[in-house]
């Protein structure tokens with residue numbers, strides 16, 4: 677693993693990020709590694725980093741990251757990506773942060789968006805529902 681990191685392997689940074697964030701509970705280090713994998717255009721890293729940024733209240737940065745590849749209008753690609761991320765988080769207990777819910781409420785979409793139907797996303801509720809999907813893992817943990 678050390679070898680991979682030294683050579684800037686994008687996936688290695690993603691894995692280190694997940695490890696520090698959710699297993700070692702070192703948010704600073706974890707986010708640093710995820711950011712590197714995102715910057716190097718590792719899609720899983722970019723997606724997870726964006727979601728965690730949204731949940732941390734950095735809404736603009738998170739939204740911009742999700743918009744780079746026009747994911748808002750291509751939910752098929754996002755769903756595939758999410759399944760990969762979910763698989764990589766399998767059996768990693770994700771503890772809820774107290775600020776997650778507050779930061780979701782701040783960008784709550786209109787009621788017409790049917791908040792319980794996560795698979796139906798329009799441009800108004802896309803970001804919110806991506807966060808909500810991640811939160812399902814959190815509650816399970």
Ligand SMILES: [Zn+2]
Nearest residue numbers: 789798800801
């Ligand atoms: Zn909507």
